[in-house]
Amino acid sequence: xxxxxFTTEQIVAVLHEHEAGGKVAEVCRRHGITEQTLYRWxxxxxxxxxxxxxxxxxxxxxxxxxxxxxxxxxxxxxVVKDLLGRVVTPDxxxxxxxxxxxxxxxxxxxx
Numbered sequence: 001x002x003x004x005x006f007t008t009e010q011i012v013a014v015l016h017e018h019e020a021g022g023k024v025a026e027v028c029r030r031h032g033i034t035e036q037t038l039y040r041w042x043x044x045x046x047x048x049x050x051x052x053x054x055x056x057x058x059x060x061x062x063x064x065x066x067x068x069x070x071x072x073x074x075x076x077x078x079v080v081k082d083l084l085g086r087v088v089t090p091d092x093x094x095x096x097x098x099x100x101x102x103x104x105x106x107x108x109x110x111x
């Protein structure tokens with residue numbers, strides 16, 4: 001079966017057609033979707049207008065990007081922790097922290 005991508009407007013239009021009294025089998029056949037797809041869309045977009053559905057999709061995309069950024073940062077942090085924990089001795093780590101904090105004012109240096 002071929003996979004068709006429906007736009008947000010098309011999904012909302014199909015749901016409004018169903019809510020207006022269209023029978024499930026007829027609406028599904030007319031638009032070439034399964035009943036499962038119709039009910040999944042109804043669960044996700046039921047009662048929304050086109051602008052609300054577009055906003056939902058935009059927020060989902062933004063959330064996906066932010067989750068990827070957080071995962072990348074967590075991975076980078078773990079790599080740095082692993083490298084510092086294995087390679088650098090406590091004395092060298094202390095020296096590195098002291099040298100890096102000399103150029104920057106930290107909350108401890110403001111006393």
